[in-house]
Structure formats: C-alpha cells, structure tokens
Amino acid sequence: MKTTIKNLALLGLIALPATAMAGVSSTINATSDYTFNGVSQTDNGPALQASLDYAADTGWYVGTWASNVDYGSGDDTWLELDFYGGMYFQLSESVSLDAGVAYYTYHGDSFSDEYQYPEVYTKFGYGSSVGQSELNFWYTWDYFGVDAGHYIMMAAHTFTITEGHDIRISFDRSTSTDVNKWSWDGDKAYNHYRAEYMTSWKGFDFNLAVEDTSMDLDTADTRAVLSVARTFNF
16 A cells, blocks of 8 residues: 555656646755654755646646655664645635545665655634634655554634734644554653744745644754745746
C-alpha cells in the first residue's frame, strides 16, 4: 500500500495535461528551523524547502514537498520527500473541508526508507468576521515505519491585525496508540503551542513564529522560527 500511494501521487503530477498548467505552482521556503509539530527535524538548524503543486478548479489537488533534515549523529538521513493528494470542498460560504492522503519518504542512509509512512488527513475551516478557524486531524497506522498508530489533533485561528498583517495561534496534540513502539519523551502524547505573525512584501511571504511543547527535549523546547518564502505560479 505504501508503494501504491506514492506511485499515485507521482502519476498525478507526471500526467498533468498541458491545458492544466495554469493550476501549477511552486513554493521555495528558507527557514531558520524545520519544526514538525514543535519538534526540530534539522537538529535545531536551518532548512531549505520546496514544493510543486497542482490544484484543479473542481477542488482536487496533488503535490510533492521536499526539505533537508538532520536527525543527529549516527543517522545520515538528509532528505525528506513527501507526496500528497486530496480534495477541497467549499461546503458553504463559511465552511470548508479538505481531505486527502500523504506519504512521507526519507533518504540518505541505508535504513532511511524504513522511516517511510502513509497518513490520512481531514481539515475543517470556518470563516467569520473575526477570522479563519481550523479543526484538523491526521492519522497514520505506521508512524515512522514502526507499525504504531499515531494521530494529531489541531485547533487554530487566524485573524487580521491590519490589511496584510495576520496572526495565527494554534494548539495541537500528538498521540501514539502504542507507547511500546513509539513514545514522546517517555509518554504517549505531548502538546504543542505556536503563535505566528505573517506578512508579505514584494512577492515574498514572511513568517515569524514562537512555539513550545510540553516535552523536555533540546529539539522541542521554546524557540523562535523565521521563514521567508516565494511562490511561483505557472
């Protein structure tokens, strides 16, 4: 099933008709730290990331995303390459739904492919006069290739301070369903808190975030993360 999911995502990108190129975009992002739910994936170091996406007018989309990673000494894994596809629904003027599947792959060491795992997700959005609210869920039955179930629940809200200046506040909880196969600092779950300021200038998107987790780890403690991104539409 892992190979099937990855191949479907790849075929979705390769088989795009020439007439659909208007829906293709790519984003290049430089960040001071690649954090995944509050945990550094680059040993507290910087990352360069890139994505290639196609979104159709009907709501379906496919994409791929890449970043350098660093899991510390003894592990030469240096690249994460992800594939995803899904469907976006505008259920009403205020309510949206985004559902899909993702596949995470890792490269660089002889055992890096053992980390690969699939994931399904569902994201609900609600827009109002006070901003955009989100309720998001992710689930995998084989987290980081250890055959352990794992899910993430997130609540977030984005509001505008003034035109072109937004604040997003989020809270998420990551939980392992088998602590004997995967644990978070010895526990089955941990909390992650993040507040970020977002703005744009001359085609560049800037994001300054402050985040922390409930774990006592050097790679998951309080930190500020600065990112600069540029999106290209084809």
